[in-house]
Amino acid sequence: MTHTEPLLRLEGIHKAFSGVPALINASLTVSAGEIHALIGQNGAGKSTLIKVLTGAYRKDSGVIRFGGQEVDFATPQAAQVGGISTIYQEVNLIPYLSLSENIFLGRERRRGPFLDWGRMNREARTLLERFEVQADVTRPLMGCSVAVQQMVAIARAVSIDSRLVIMDEPTSSLDDREVDTLFGVIRQLGASGVAVLFVSHRLDELYAVCSGVTIMRDGRTVERRAMTDISKLELVASMLGKEPGELRREGETAFVKNHNRKGEELLEVRGVRSGPALRNASLDVRKGEIVGLAGLLGSGRTETARVVFGADALAGGEIKIAGQPAQLRSPADAIRAGFGFCSEDRKVEGIVPDQSVRENLTLALLPELSRRGVVDQAKQNEIVERFIDRLGIKTTGPDQKIRELSGGNQQKVLLARWLCMNPKLLILDEPTRGIDVGAKGEIQALLSELAAGGLGVLMISSELEELAEGCDRVVVMRDGFSVAELTGDGLTQDHLMGVMAHGAAQAAPASAAPAAPPGGTHV
Amino acid sequence: MSEGTTTPPLRPPAPAPAQPGPRRGHIPLFGPLLALLALLLFNIFFTPNFLTAQTLNVNLTQVATTVIVGVGMTLVIATAGIDLSVGALMAIAGALAPMLFLNPPLGSPGLGVALAFVLPVLAAGAFGLFNGMLVTRFMIQPFIATLVLFIAGRGIAQVLTNGQLQTFSNKSFQVIGLGRPFGIPVQVILMLVVVALFTWVMARTVFGRQILAVGGNERAARLSGVPVNRVKLAVYGISGLLSGIAGLIVISINSSSDANQVGLNMELDAIAAVAVGGTALTGGRATIVGTLLGALIIQLIRYSLLARGVPDAAALVVKAGIILLAVYVQRQRR
Known part of the structure; x- marks a missing residue:
């Protein structure tokens, strides 16, 4: 040697x-x-x-x-x-x-x-x-x-x-x-x-x-x-893959911002904790608003989403839905409250691979599609056809197994699984990861439209342009804490990067108000 | 989220070009059907007196209990579980029934027979729920959870009967094993009803779709609000109920109940029928009709061999070979 x-x-x-x-x-x-x-x-x-x-x-x-x-x-x-x-x-x-x-x-x-x-x-x-x-x-x-x-x-x-x-x-x-x-x-x-x-x-x-x-x-x-x-x-x-100080380019995504709406409060999350990865997070989502959840891997973004959806147990903190304190013991509770959740891992937590597009699309809706436990197939087919059509899901038909679809089309089916429920709030964990550019743009445009129609969206994303262009506000997480909330002119890719890297204290531009100091509440 | 019929305004329909892809994804019953047809043809040509009502009845009577238990097993396996306790639960139901009609409550033989049909089946169903509770609440692997009653169930049946053979002759009770309306054995009718009912359940009910979702991707099912634990509890309960019915059929054919013998090895026959029929043992794909075909195939193979003078012991080896082949074919398809 x-x-x-x-x-x-x-x-x-x-x-x-x-x-x-x-x-x-x-x-x-x-x-x-x-x-x-x-x-x-x-x-x-x-x-x-x-x-x-x-x-x-x-x-x-x-x-x-x-x-x-x-x-x-x-x-x-x-x-x-x-x-x-x-x-x-x-x-x-x-x-x-x-x-x-x-x-x-x-x-x-x-x-x-x-x-x-x-x-x-x-x-x-x-x-x-x-x-x-x-x-x-x-x-x-x-x-x-x-x-x-x-x-x-x-x-x-x-x-x-x-x-x-x-x-x-x-x-x-x-x-x-x-x-x-x-x-x-x-x-x-x-x-x-x-x-x-x-x-x-x-x-x-x-x-x-x-x-x-x-x-x-x-x-x-x-x-x-x-x-x-x-x-x-x-x-x-x-x-x-960004240059610090890079000028913000417009139109990198298919999101359309919708500045005028500030609906009523849908979700308030205060100081939630769960396991070592989620130590203290707070955020709000209003009707018609897309709220981003940013942070590096392991910062507690996914854990926050899971807690809000009742998929993980809450170790502390408070969740309010439409102003009322809520106990979410299971996803079923959250679904009853009008929430939907697309997990980051489509394969492991989203699709039922051997089932058809039809069954995957209506999995959550089934109880409502039935009379005394028997599925109303006419109604089911009608809804499935309609969503395949409206979301432009590329499939040979409702009977095709979902695992044969491309990633982008699988994701559209999973979005449709919730959209057919007429949800109040959609929680999306990396909704555009691993899907082709075309489907990505379609999903982004769709989310903007849905929000304009009054849907609240909580969107986790690792892509700065998606956060900066698509969201009305972005809550930044770091090491299990929500450390800042960026909005308006303060919501730029640069500031996002700064807060993700340093936390709010050092990087905070004037418009980046700290969201929740550990143990405290905000607003 | 009330009706699901109104939706927020969405983008205009995008063109959805037909993507070249495999055909619609139903479970292929083609293989089992072909095998069954081949066996039938073989026997029609080479087994003397095969095409008689008696031969048909013998075969159907023998296969009925396997199919009835196999249907419950199919549901359990569809959730990616397994139920080893079915044979023992048959023995429990078989031990309880004679106690009821031999010593009828209130001295009323009619009531005794009525209760003998109902209570043992409910008891077996309750034991099935116990299995389900071990699996859901205590999160014990289904194999181990149902092994508990596989071992203890037969013991319970023996304790109930003090380990003694109960012999009886009770026309009204034994209808379930010996009755032949229009020449068709009652248990064959029961078998067909059970198959038809659960084929419909799997295809048309929320419960059926949820069974497949739980077996196909449990985490996704839970995140979609499917009551995973309730679904699992139900399939083990149903498996218990069907085992109870099968237990009653067996003792009425035999005119006796022997806790040591009733339902012996039934778990293996039922699992074999499910596997040969094309249900995925990993869960998520299930076919009730396939289980019927699977049981018929195994029965016919055994019958063909016995009709040729092959000893039963050797027939068992062939049966094992068939199961191996079926599971191998399944893996290829996956």
Whole structure:
């Protein structure tokens, strides 16, 4: 191994899935002992790059050099043997085994043919003490908190003599004190020459612990900088593919703003909390208004939407519907209140793949389409035909299975699922992600029209132009808090980026009023 | 969200060019139908006396209980569950019924028989709801949840009867197993009614559509306001009720109730019929008529082999082979 060469160098990596490119000429360089951040939006190619590196996927072309020689790991196990260990976001340990069994799984300490329990437990205890975890190492893992499980996974990775440890959002289930402990360990690792590749969306964490950063966008590596060289704003701008200070262009989307209407209050959300990802969020939606919910990944946007729709339990705070305090124990409650919700993940939470367009479109409406439990098929067909027509859903007919439709048309069916209910409020999580440009424009125009007709819309989006052009107001979330609300002339892509990067305090232009300081209310 | 007939103003209709795509997505019954037809033809040509009313009746009588239980199983499997307790629930219903008509309450034999038809079936239904509660409320995997009554149910039946064989001869009760209005066995009529009823339920009712939604994508169903837990509770309850009916048929054919024997291995026969019929064991796709065809196919194979003097033990092996084949064909289709 030469000393001039960095520990890890990926160059010109290409990878496509059934013709769709996921990585295009991607590169990544990490030196020994460096703590390096890898960031990018959903679908930017981070996880694909990591999987190519660790052998979970095979690259189509490109070169991977690790420790001075070219490598091409066939499996993650081979990568681990080669000195790269990976900690995934979801803990992948064995819940029924004890902590020390998990740590030494596959490389058990032995004395002759027997397991050396004393030594394994002793070593596991020492190891976990480094992470300030006080736990009985002989207890099964499943009794432990998620944070402890995460720490065990990290301890396991660290104890395998790795030269590179990859951590994919390791802090998402940890509280502040645990994050500090983890950072202590990461710094120790760095000091002892182990490199760490750190994937996170919490900007403050990157600045706290990383020395360099690689930014990915649309499958390409767009930037590699020293952490001290790049401001948060530049970081966010580069992730989103915007120039800071760029003039606001009009007409990037098909939204039509509708300034004149300010209807009655539909939804008031005050200081809601749920799990570690949603700590304090407040927002309002009025009739005829499109309210945006902005923020980086993991900022608590989706969690806010789910709480409002009754899909996740509320740990604190208050939700009012039309001025009345509401208890939403399930989506069914929210639907009765006139809400609809299109989840971010169409496949997992939206479509019923083997069912027809007709059944998918009327899934929520069915109880109302029936007389004593029997579906009124004439009425059902009439509604389905009408929405296929009005939304321009491209399908061979109502009987076609929804999984055979394109993403954009699936999304239209899911929108129609709610529109046929005559909702008062639509909650949309990334309604235009992963669909073609034409369908995207149609959906944006549709939302503007619906809002003009009195519908309230709460729209989560990662696309700044969608937020800036489509929304009447945008609430910005950061690390589980709603930190600002932008409106009117203050609602520009620039200001949005600023608040997403810094929070309201530093970035706030005059018009960006802080929405809710933690623990407080606003307006 | 009252009527769903008025909508906000929307954009003018966009052109919707017909996209080339696979044909309309109904569950293909073609495969099972073809297999059944082949078996029928084979037997018509090579099995002596196959085309007689008696042979037909023997086969239909033997298959009726499997189909009735299989329909309940189809509903459960459509929600991505499974019900292993059906055979044990048949034994419970079979143990309860003779107790009612042999020692009629208030000394009225008529009332005894009436109750013997109703109470055991309701009891089996209640045990089915218990299964459903374990699955929904306590979130136990269906396999394990219904294993509880698979093991304990037969025990309960034995405790009810003190482990003794109950023999009887009661014309009015045994109508359910021995009656033949117009020459058609009563259980065959029951079977056809159950198949027709649940075919209609699956195709036309909200409940039927919700079963498929729960099995096809539970999270999406919940987010669309489908009462997921109530749907699951109901399918296990129905499976219990149908098992109870099947239990009554079996004991009246036998003129006796043996808690050790009634419904033995029925769970496996029912699951096999469902699988061969083309219902996806992963949930979300189900066909009641397919289950009927599946049960008939298995029955006919067994009959053909037995008619050829192949021992029952060997017939079992062939049955297993057929199931394997059916599941393999299903995977290919997916």
